[in-house]
Amino acid sequence: xxxxxxxxxxxxxxxxxxxxxxxxxxxxxxxxxxxxxxxxxxxxxxxxxxxxxxxxxxxxxxxxxxxxxxxxxxxxxxxxxxxxxxxxxxxxxxxxxxxxxxxxxxxxxxxxxxxxxxxxxxxxxxxxxxxxxxxxxxxxxxxxxxxxxxxxxxxxxxxxxxxxxxxxxxxxxxxxxxxxxxxxxxxxxxxxxxxxxxxxxxxxxxxxxxxxxxxxxxxxxxxxxxxxxxxxxxxxxxxxxxxxxxxxxxxxxxxxxxxxxxxxxxxxxxxxxxxxxxxxxxxxxxxxxxxxxxxxxxxxxxxxxxxxxxxxxxxxxxxxxxxxxxxxxxxxxxxxxxxxxxxxxxxxxxxxxxxxxxxxxxxxxxxxxxxxxxxxxxxxxxxxxxxxxxxxxxxxxxxxxxxxxxxxxxxxxxxxxxxxxxxxxxxxxxxxxxxxxxxxxxxxxxxxxxxxxxxxxxxxxxxxxxxxxxxxxxxxxxxxxxxxxxxxxxxxxxxxxxxxxxxxxxxxxxxxxxxxxxxxxxxxxxxxxxxxxxxxxxxxxxxxxxxxxxxxxxxxxxxxxxxxxxxxxxxxxxxxxxxxxxxxxxxxxx
Amino acid sequence: xxxxxxxxxxxxxxxxxxxxxxxxxxxxxxxxxxxxxxxxxxxxxxxxxxxxxxxxxxxxxxxxxxxxxxxxxxxxxxxxxxxxxxxxxxxxxxxxxxxxxxxxxxxxxxxxxxxxxxxxxxxxxxxxxxxx
Numbered sequence: 001x002x003x004x005x006x007x008x009x010x011x012x013x014x015x016x017x018x019x020x021x022x023x024x025x026x027x028x029x030x031x032x033x034x035x036x037x038x039x040x041x042x043x044x045x046x047x048x049x050x051x052x053x054x055x056x057x058x059x060x061x062x063x064x065x066x067x068x069x070x071x072x073x074x075x076x077x078x079x080x081x082x083x084x085x086x087x088x089x090x091x092x093x094x095x096x097x098x099x100x101x102x103x104x105x106x107x108x109x110x111x112x113x114x115x116x117x118x119x120x121x122x123x124x125x126x127x128x129x130x131x132x133x134x135x136x137x138x139x140x141x142x143x144x145x146x147x148x149x150x151x152x153x154x155x156x157x158x159x160x161x162x163x164x165x166x167x168x169x170x171x172x173x174x175x176x177x178x179x180x181x182x183x184x185x186x187x188x189x190x191x192x193x194x195x196x197x198x199x200x201x202x203x204x205x206x207x208x209x210x211x212x213x214x215x216x217x218x219x220x221x222x223x224x225x226x227x228x229x230x231x232x233x234x235x236x237x238x239x240x241x242x243x244x245x246x247x248x249x250x251x252x253x254x255x256x257x258x259x260x261x262x263x264x265x266x267x268x269x270x271x272x273x274x275x276x277x278x279x280x281x282x283x284x285x286x287x288x289x290x291x292x293x294x295x296x297x298x299x300x301x302x303x304x305x306x307x308x309x310x311x312x313x314x315x316x317x318x319x320x321x322x323x324x325x326x327x328x329x330x331x332x333x334x335x336x337x338x339x340x341x342x343x344x345x346x347x348x349x350x351x352x353x354x355x356x357x358x359x360x361x362x363x364x365x366x367x368x369x370x371x372x373x374x375x376x377x378x379x380x381x382x383x384x385x386x387x388x389x390x391x392x393x394x395x396x397x398x399x400x401x402x403x404x405x406x407x408x409x410x411x412x413x414x415x416x417x418x419x420x421x422x423x424x425x426x427x428x429x430x431x432x433x434x435x436x437x438x439x440x441x442x443x444x445x446x447x448x449x450x451x452x453x454x455x456x457x458x459x460x461x462x463x464x465x466x467x468x469x470x471x472x473x474x475x476x477x478x479x480x481x482x483x484x485x486x487x488x489x490x491x492x493x494x495x496x497x498x499x500x501x502x503x504x505x506x507x508x509x510x511x512x513x514x515x516x517x518x519x520x521x522x523x524x525x526x527x528x529x530x531x532x533x534x535x536x537x538x539x540x541x542x543x544x545x546x547x548x549x550x551x552x553x554x555x556x557x558x559x560x561x562x563x564x565x566x567x568x569x570x571x572x573x574x575x576x577x578x579x580x581x582x583x584x585x586x587x588x589x590x
Numbered sequence: 591x592x593x594x595x596x597x598x599x600x601x602x603x604x605x606x607x608x609x610x611x612x613x614x615x616x617x618x619x620x621x622x623x624x625x626x627x628x629x630x631x632x633x634x635x636x637x638x639x640x641x642x643x644x645x646x647x648x649x650x651x652x653x654x655x656x657x658x659x660x661x662x663x664x665x666x667x668x669x670x671x672x673x674x675x676x677x678x679x680x681x682x683x684x685x686x687x688x689x690x691x692x693x694x695x696x697x698x699x700x701x702x703x704x705x706x707x708x709x710x711x712x713x714x715x716x717x718x719x720x721x722x
Contacts, residue, residue, distance in 0.1 A: 147656050151606035162661030163605040238610035240632040370707040404688050512688035
């Protein structure tokens with residue numbers, strides 16, 4: 001048995017998929033006679049009706065921010081999809097291979113969740129913005145922490161001075177969570193907790209669990225997600241200190257294991273995607289990285305003795321949707337089909353849900369510019385429409401003023417309205433996968449799926465996902481990408497209206513959101529009071545136990561949970577991680 | 591400054607800033623313009639100034655995208671002044687900075703502010719002009 005397993009282990013995902021599909025019955029939509037007639041007419045048309053310059057430059061490469069530069073023909077016809085087999089390649093919605101969507105009725109059954117990011121200042125500031133959005137029809141909460149909390153420093157740490165409440169909400173301990181969710185029903189709302197990293201997921205999510213205990217809400221009623229992503233902690237993040245990638249990945253898997261066992265409706269990871277692409281790479285690379293990451297998790301969980309479906313049915317992805325409209329739609333369809341194939345033929349998942357590529361999408365922040373900021377509303381609207389046409393489950397639309405500051409209340413509402421207009425005014429949600437069957441979209445979907453798989457193979461041949469992080473392979477790829485992209489923005493190859501093309505001469509700057517000034521003082525005072533009422537012996541003991549758990553290799557989450565219960569702060573637990581795992585020096589450019 | 595000497599620049603983000611595409615891009619631009627880059631990633635205001643002294647740099651470049659530019663920017667400038675660095679070193683700051691804060695940052699002591707959208711040409715010529 002071990003020999004057979006080894007030979008599977010040594011195969012790339014591409015080889016496994018190729019072998020699974022080699023004997024597949026093909027029922028192409030076009031017969032040879034029809035195709036040869038179309039070919040004859042097409043050639044004649046191309047040589048007589050198409051201008052020479054278009055014929056000679058048949059392919060054009062779209063130049064867009066975060067694009068893949070996949071060449072596009074002048075027009076697409078059945079000749080580009082001559083082998084398309086409806087049932088095998090597309091299926092009906094909710095049917096394998098799920099290219100057309102994971103549900104049979106899609107948005108008629110359940111619309112995309114309208115989940116706008118919120119977070120700034122002290123917990124009470126964010127609490128009122130959450131309530132404002134819910135009162136205006138938001139259907140989910142999407143919670144963002146401030147820089148110190150994300151980087152796991154308490155507000156009284158010298159590193160936090162001046163940053164408390166900036167770009168997110170400040171949270172140090174479980175009492176802050178109570179204020180943050182004051183008057184909000186944890187059993188009713190679905191809450192996306194944008195923890196970013198495995199390390200702070202292990203610290204922050206248990207505090208949320210303790211809050212639900214305080215409110216007598218059983219954990220099995222909680223619904224939502226955490227990010228818990230090694231990609232975020234080791235690749236995307238900029239920080240003074242990193243723990244080694246192997247340990248970070250272990251913490252990620254500990255979180256997954258604990259949450260799966262104890263909080264069954266919770267999405268224990270949101271495979272990133274988004275921030276990684278925004279850092280500077282194409283949609284293809286974002287998907288190759290996230291899928292490679294997902295496979296690393298499945299391999300590790302199987303090693304820990306867990307069933308593929310037990311893990312697979314709760315895996316969720318988080319994508320950035322950029323400006324290359326048809327590519328963005330096709331990418332979503334492509335990765336949905338690829339994920340299905342991987343789960344079914346590589347991991348032999350049994351439950352359809354495990355084969356669903358469920359995703360949250362955010363419109364691209366990096367595509368928005370400072371000049372003539374109202375134009376950003378238009379950009380975000382196209383991106384949001386692409387996401388909906390691509391069949392996503394949940395959506396955040398960026399705000400037009402984000403090149404200036406976090407969104408104002410007005411801008412934040414406008415983003416929510418953007419979603420509501422797509423849903424209720426355009427009629428696009430009536431029909432499932434409206435672009436399915438388009439010669440262009442189907443051809444592009446197939447090509448992009450192939451490219452994602454090629455980049456997955458590249459990572460596999462590099463020793464797998466964690467290895468490709470550790471030695472800087474993936475990071476270098478991102479650096480190369482955004483270095484090249486920067487040059488194209490500078491020389492005008494990529495055009496951005498009013499930014500580097502039709503440059504604005506009279507645009508006026510907007511009134512940017514102003515952070516609540518007093519957040520840092522409020523939070524410092526609150527932390528001091530909180531520390532004074534704790535049992536310091538209990539705190540020290542919990543931290544010692546956590547250290548031992550980190551060192552021993554057992555699941556650490558029961559110990560961070562214990563820390564949350566005894567009142568340990570975010571910063572105290574991060575210090576334990578650094579002591580236990582040591583500090584990793586990330587390969588850098590400079 | 592002697593014309594043969596390379597301009598030496600310390601590049602850093604103050605505090606726990608997580609965004610780094612901007613600082614990496616600007617560092618590459620300045621390096622390509624023939625300057626020497628000392629990239630220290632994240633640092634507290636004290637750490638940044640100590641590094642500037644240890645490395646004996648001509649310019650300190652700060653990248654801020656999360657809204658802490660005024661608080662951390664002035665905290666660093668206080669340290670710079672107390673350690674006698676202000677007047678000997680050029681201080682520049684860039685990133686997501688609301689228009690109203692640009693003049694405030696100049697009052698605090700920054701020689702120039704380069705908000706998001708600044709071009710390579712603007713950035714390089716700003717460094718050359720300020721350190722001339």
